[in-house]
Amino acid sequence: xxxxxxxxxxxxxxxxxxxxxxxxxxxxxxxxxxxxxxxxxxxxxxxxxxxxxxxxxxxxxxxxxxxxxxxxxxxxxxxxxxxxxxxxxxxxxxxxxxxxxxxxxxxxxxxxxxxxx
Ligand code: FES
Numbered sequence: 001x002x003x004x005x006x007x008x009x010x011x012x013x014x015x016x017x018x019x020x021x022x023x024x025x026x027x028x029x030x031x032x033x034x035x036x037x038x039x040x041x042x043x044x045x046x047x048x049x050x051x052x053x054x055x056x057x058x059x060x061x062x063x064x065x066x067x068x069x070x071x072x073x074x075x076x077x078x079x080x081x082x083x084x085x086x087x088x089x090x091x092x093x094x095x096x097x098x099x100x101x102x103x104x105x106x107x108x109x110x111x112x113x114x115x116x117x
Contacts, residue, residue, distance in 0.1 A: 027041075
């Protein structure tokens, strides 16, 4: 069953930054791009890299472990690792590209809410 959780004041997260949010036993990533907020799993679907420690460029987050890139607006894979050649081919066979799970976000009276479930 889906429900909304409050994650704090919108003004606490600067434009172009992201942070980890712990909620109900989950670790989530919360990012701000302008006046828009995006939420996703904090762990990379490749091999669990901690995405809040990665790099944010617009709505694209880059995993700090192997460089996979995901669009936070949809979870779409932009790049599956920064590997090339045989290493990339074998890596895709062992672990096929999969999107990052994202979550709806809304603002209410200056607070950021994420929908879980
Ligand atoms: S764990 Fe994120 S790219 Fe490998």
